[in-house]
Amino acid sequence: MQTDLLSNINNNYNHFSKGQKLLANYILNNYEKAVFLTAAKLGKIVGVSESTVVRFATLLGYDGYPKLQRALEEMVKNKLNSVQRMEVTFDRINRDNILKSVLHSDADKIRITSEEIDEKAFEVAVDTILQAKTIYIIGVRSSAPLASFLNYYFNIIFKNVKLISTNSASDLFEQLYRLNEEDVIIGISFPRYSMSTLKAMEFASSRGAHSITITDSYDSPLTTNSNCNLIARSDMASVVDSLVAPLSVINALIVAVCLKKQDQIVDTFASLEKIWSEYKVYRNDEDNDIK
Incomplete structure (x- = not known):
């Protein structure tokens, strides 16, 4: 994505107007x-x-400035290190009301995700999980709490759920080596993407597993x-990952699976x-025993 956008700007630079060249340079x-x-x-x-600015975005082949921003976002999100992420956050946040700034930003990401998510893909995911012999879940670093949350509820709902923990490459493949075409792996990762999760997904693909x-x-x-x-949208440049x-998507997965297995889930709980x-x-329960 970076090469496409920057090359596009460089290749057309001589045809830009004076104002467009200022934009291109910036x-x-x-x-x-x-x-x-x-x-x-x-x-x-x-x-x-x-x-x-809007005409410049159109000239580059984008359907409006927001599309150009999205292309820039794809370039930037995996490149910012932790120090740069903090610098960007400090520039963007309303320091007079940090609480509301963060809450509004998070709410906006849920709204955008709700508008953009592929509902058919969600239905396929639910059916795939229900049909799997074993469910593998992997999410490391900041994604680890998400994986742990999903694992907690899936372990109540299903008999064969494995949360993959990764201390080394050998640990990763030792936990995955039984994975086959009857199984599904759920990989969770956001910028900067975890190499362990990528390797796990590649290995699952080589074994013919659903993913x-x-x-x-x-x-x-x-x-x-x-x-x-x-x-699901996340904040690519923040002190902490949003x-x-x-x-919310994981919550929806859990609820959807429970509804499909409603009678069994009621008995389980x-x-x-x-x-x-x-x-x-x-x-x-403890309070009931207090006299």
């Missing part, structure tokens, strides 16, 4: 900053009108070896409630 030299600018703000920075990805874009490297892609939208009560797993 994007070529500051694309990691340009991605976060509105058309109006980008125009103000380089000294051209907002309409010039589901939960990631941020169809340009994510995880999609190369996946049969089914669930795209994973509320992926968590009825049995668990008896065990939880007997062994006083929850605070309410």
Whole structure:
């Protein structure tokens, strides 16, 4: 994606107007900053009108400025290191009301995910999970809590669920070596993408296993070896990864699977409630014994 956009700008540079060349130069030299600018703000920075920015995006072959921003986003998201991510966050955030700024940003990502996610792919994912002999789940680093959350509920619902933990390459393949075409692997990763998760998905593909990805874009490297892609927006440049939208997608997966296995799930939780009560797993059970 980076090569396509930057090459496009370079190849057409001599045909640009003076204002378009100012835009081209800024994007070529500051694309990691340009991605976060509105058309109006980008125009103000380089000294051209907002309409010039919009026409520039169209000239490059994009259907409006937001599409150009999306192309820039694909370039930038896997390149920012942790220090650069903090610098961008500090520039973007409203320091007078950090709480609301973060909450509104997270809510926006859920909204965009809801509008863009492929519902047919979601249905395929649910059916694939229900038909699998063994379900493998992998998500490391910041994606590890998502994988752990999905594993917790799937272990209640299904008999054969394996959460892959990776301390080394040998550990990874030792946990996956029984994986075959009757199984499914669910890979969860967001920029900067984990090599362990990528290797796991590649290995699953070589074994003919079904695969589901939960990631941020169809340009994510995880999609190369996946049969089914669930795209959830994350914040590519933040001090911490915004994973509320992926968590919502995972919640939906769990609910959808439960509805498909409704009778069995009711029996399972009825049995668990008896065990939880007997062994006083929850605070309410302990309070009942206090005189």
